[in-house]
Amino acid sequence: MQKARLEAFSDGVIAVIITIMVLEMKVPHGDDPSALLPLVPVFVSYVLSYVYVGIYWNNHHHMLHATRTINGPILWANLHLLFWLSLVPFVTGWMGENHFAEIPVALYGFVLLMSALSYYLLSRLLIKHEGTDSMLGAAVGGDVKGRISVVLYVAAILLCFVNRWIAIALYYFVAFLWFIPDRRIERMRER
Amino acid sequence: MQKARLEAFSDGVIAVIITIMVLEMKVPHGDDPSALLPLVPVFVSYVLSYVYVGIYWNNHHHMLHATRTINGPILWANLHLLFWLSLVPFVTGWMGENHFAEIPVALYGFVLLMSALSYYLLSRLLIKHEGTDSMLGAAVGGDVKGRISVVLYVAAILLCFVNRWIAIALYYFVAFLWFIPDRRIERMRER
Amino acid sequence: MQKARLEAFSDGVIAVIITIMVLEMKVPHGDDPSALLPLVPVFVSYVLSYVYVGIYWNNHHHMLHATRTINGPILWANLHLLFWLSLVPFVTGWMGENHFAEIPVALYGFVLLMSALSYYLLSRLLIKHEGTDSMLGAAVGGDVKGRISVVLYVAAILLCFVNRWIAIALYYFVAFLWFIPDRRIERMRER
Amino acid sequence: MQKARLEAFSDGVIAVIITIMVLEMKVPHGDDPSALLPLVPVFVSYVLSYVYVGIYWNNHHHMLHATRTINGPILWANLHLLFWLSLVPFVTGWMGENHFAEIPVALYGFVLLMSALSYYLLSRLLIKHEGTDSMLGAAVGGDVKGRISVVLYVAAILLCFVNRWIAIALYYFVAFLWFIPDRRIERMRER
Numbered sequence: 001m002q003k004a005r006l007e008a009f010s011d012g013v014i015a016v017i018i019t020i021m022v023l024e025m026k027v028p029h030g031d032d033p034s035a036l037l038p039l040v041p042v043f044v045s046y047v048l049s050y051v052y053v054g055i056y057w058n059n060h061h062h063m064l065h066a067t068r069t070i071n072g073p074i075l076w077a078n079l080h081l082l083f084w085l086s087l088v089p090f091v092t093g094w095m096g097e098n099h100f101a102e103i104p105v106a107l108y109g110f111v112l113l114m115s116a117l118s119y120y121l122l123s124r125l126l127i128k129h130e131g132t133d134s135m136l137g138a139a140v141g142g143d144v145k146g147r148i149s150v151v152l153y154v155a156a157i158l159l160c161f162v163n164r165w166i167a168i169a170l171y172y173f174v175a176f177l178w179f180i181p182d183r184r185i186e187r188m189r190e191r
Numbered sequence: 192m193q194k195a196r197l198e199a200f201s202d203g204v205i206a207v208i209i210t211i212m213v214l215e216m217k218v219p220h221g222d223d224p225s226a227l228l229p230l231v232p233v234f235v236s237y238v239l240s241y242v243y244v245g246i247y248w249n250n251h252h253h254m255l256h257a258t259r260t261i262n263g264p265i266l267w268a269n270l271h272l273l274f275w276l277s278l279v280p281f282v283t284g285w286m287g288e289n290h291f292a293e294i295p296v297a298l299y300g301f302v303l304l305m306s307a308l309s310y311y312l313l314s315r316l317l318i319k320h321e322g323t324d325s326m327l328g329a330a331v332g333g334d335v336k337g338r339i340s341v342v343l344y345v346a347a348i349l350l351c352f353v354n355r356w357i358a359i360a361l362y363y364f365v366a367f368l369w370f371i372p373d374r375r376i377e378r379m380r381e382r
Numbered sequence: 383m384q385k386a387r388l389e390a391f392s393d394g395v396i397a398v399i400i401t402i403m404v405l406e407m408k409v410p411h412g413d414d415p416s417a418l419l420p421l422v423p424v425f426v427s428y429v430l431s432y433v434y435v436g437i438y439w440n441n442h443h444h445m446l447h448a449t450r451t452i453n454g455p456i457l458w459a460n461l462h463l464l465f466w467l468s469l470v471p472f473v474t475g476w477m478g479e480n481h482f483a484e485i486p487v488a489l490y491g492f493v494l495l496m497s498a499l500s501y502y503l504l505s506r507l508l509i510k511h512e513g514t515d516s517m518l519g520a521a522v523g524g525d526v527k528g529r530i531s532v533v534l535y536v537a538a539i540l541l542c543f544v545n546r547w548i549a550i551a552l553y554y555f556v557a558f559l560w561f562i563p564d565r566r567i568e569r570m571r572e573r
Numbered sequence: 574m575q576k577a578r579l580e581a582f583s584d585g586v587i588a589v590i591i592t593i594m595v596l597e598m599k600v601p602h603g604d605d606p607s608a609l610l611p612l613v614p615v616f617v618s619y620v621l622s623y624v625y626v627g628i629y630w631n632n633h634h635h636m637l638h639a640t641r642t643i644n645g646p647i648l649w650a651n652l653h654l655l656f657w658l659s660l661v662p663f664v665t666g667w668m669g670e671n672h673f674a675e676i677p678v679a680l681y682g683f684v685l686l687m688s689a690l691s692y693y694l695l696s697r698l699l700i701k702h703e704g705t706d707s708m709l710g711a712a713v714g715g716d717v718k719g720r721i722s723v724v725l726y727v728a729a730i731l732l733c734f735v736n737r738w739i740a741i742a743l744y745y746f747v748a749f750l751w752f753i754p755d756r757r758i759e760r761m762r763e764r
Contacts, residue, residue: 196389
């Protein structure tokens with residue numbers, strides 16, 4: 001089974017997710033700068049989520065690039081990942097509108113955690129399908145960065161109830177970790 | 192006539208359908224967990240519809256993959272299928288917002304029924320175009336699963352007025368039946 | 383210059399147009415059938431517009447398929463067509479919400495007229511680029527159906543102020559005329 | 574690394590941006606022409622933004638066409654450009670709804686300025702990757718038009734507080750400058 005349509009469909013869904021998020025920034029009625037003030041937390045949330053969805057698109061791009069064929073379970077694992085990503089606009093809007101209150105910040109972290117776990121599941125199925133001695137298997141390997149992210153998300157959700165800014169700092173830190181796309185796969189391909 | 196653009200357009204429409212459905216989950220104003228409570232039925236409807244649209248995308252993917260060329264009537268049969276799928280976000284939102292009341296649940300089943308019938312029509316036109324002795328014809332065959340689904344949707348719409356939870360259980364059961372993508376086509380291709 | 387990305391971008395825009403139109407059908411609050419009554423004209427408008435956008439996609443598909451290369455002015459003529467099509471959701475919503483009042487019906491016809499003229503302009507630029515003795519030039523020829531449509535749209539806009547149902551009947555009639563995709567190009571290709 | 578998926582994803586995001594902008598034109602409740610009057614500035618903003626997003630798509634198309642391969646930083650520079658473009662619907666809506674008041678007009682210019690700078694950054698990364706003696710490097714060269722645009726955007730933002738119509742005239746003028754797609758690249762390719 002070929003991967004072209006899986007890539008095209010994922011591109012479509014991620015393109016819509018990343019774009020409709022901006023619809024949560026409702027156009028304010030006044031025309032002075034103070035009318036924009038209530039939108040600042042919404043904007044900050046939007047930037048964070050934009051970077052996260054961008055990271056997923058980049059890594060998805062790299063991982064599928066190193067893949068040759070797919071199968072039925074991989075189709076569903078991919079839809080499962082897209083499901084959690086599709087909830088990002090909702091939690092982004094909720095977190096932004098409530099000025100980073102604890103519960104919305106924790107729920108945001110939960111959606112990031114589930115996205116990370118579903119990405120991990122997809123990567124395992126792809127490696128199982130390609131073989132651990134394949135280019136993909138060698139490149140992804142133990143996926144240390146993925147495991148660290150999961151630990152940090154869980155920490156952020158728990159620490160959120162101590163101080164929510166710790167959670168937000170951790171979300172930004174994980175985004176920073178992933179900002180550089182997966183050099184492992186890039187490096188493998190060059191060899 | 193080549194199928195590439197038909198696939199690309201269908202991917203685009205299905206990607207938008209599956210993503211704008213989440214917009215029916217309006218961001219609540221409060222920041223405590225109880226603010227999310229009224230959204231629970233909307234979320235449950237969203238999950239069901241996400242799985243259904245995912246199933247259609249998967250099966251569409253498989254069916255078109257086994258197809259070599261298309262013609263004018265097939266283009267329209269495909270648009271007809273996409274029309275019924277485009278109504279899924281509306282009936283999902285109505286069913287969720289009214290906490291699975293009878294009429295919305297029945298209408299939801301009606302849209303699923305029409306989607307199933309239009310998918311069946313598309314598959315017949317494709318088989319007629321490819322030939323019943325083609326890979327596609329041999330793989331889809333009598334389409335027992337498709338026929339069972341239609342019977343179960345009709346049963347669900349009728350039983351909804353006895354007890355709406357029977358209808359919802361049937362919708363989940365049909366989704367479960369289809370969860371595994373069409374192995375028939377996959378199996379044929381491997382030979 | 384290659385046409386692949388022009389096709390992909392047009393597919394994307396048309397896929398979003400055809401799908402966001404359904405967002406004009408706001409989910410009603412009540413759960414009884416009477417809650418759906420005010421949506422009937424919105425739904426009827428949606429069906430008409432869905433068929434129109436589907437026709438444009440089909441014909442665009444056929445026309446570009448018969449094209450080999452494109453140039454700068456063709457890119458802009460295509461964006462110009464997509465501009466008028468992007469207004470279809472707005473006029474559909476206005477016509478539906480006002481139960482087919484005269485002015486919205488006339489404006490709907492105006493957007494259809496401008497879409498038809500911009501499609502005509504695009505086809506002329508394509509034929510000029512490909513050559514009148516090309517497959518595309520021979521297939522499209524004098525474009526009798528396109529000219530008849532323009533005359534009927536103008537008639538509908540004027541007759542709308544006599545009786546708006548005449549206009550709506552004409553819109554349905556033109557849609558019916560175009561329902562069958564452009565057999566001319568299909569026929570040419572078979573030779 | 575191949576550019577196909579970068580193009581497909583950018584097409585998807587730009588297609589959604591250009592189409593959801595029209596959602597800012599809310600369907601009015603009345604059915605007489607005067608109901609459309611408050612929408613006139615929203616429509617004028619929409620046309621301007623449609624042309625701008627169309628220009629970016631056209632130039633992006635040309636620039637990527639002249640590119641052979643990409644790398645990680647280019648993926649992020651492209652996402653950075655799409656980020657600023659994703660804010661266009663918001664500033665378009667704000668400017669339109671406030672009938673071209675000073676602050677919204679200035680913010681609109683700021684988003685155009687950031688889009689231009691991020692496009693410039695993307696073009697520099699592409700040229701660095703392809704080599705200055707590549708087709709792309711020779712074609713884009715010193716990018717005089719890009720530099721003039723940046724100067725004019727800054728001028729528009731400042732002059733906006735003298736007279737906002739100067740700013741709007743400058744926005745239209747820059748759009749006019751770019752209306753013709755980048756002939757430099759087209760011309761180079763023909764050689």
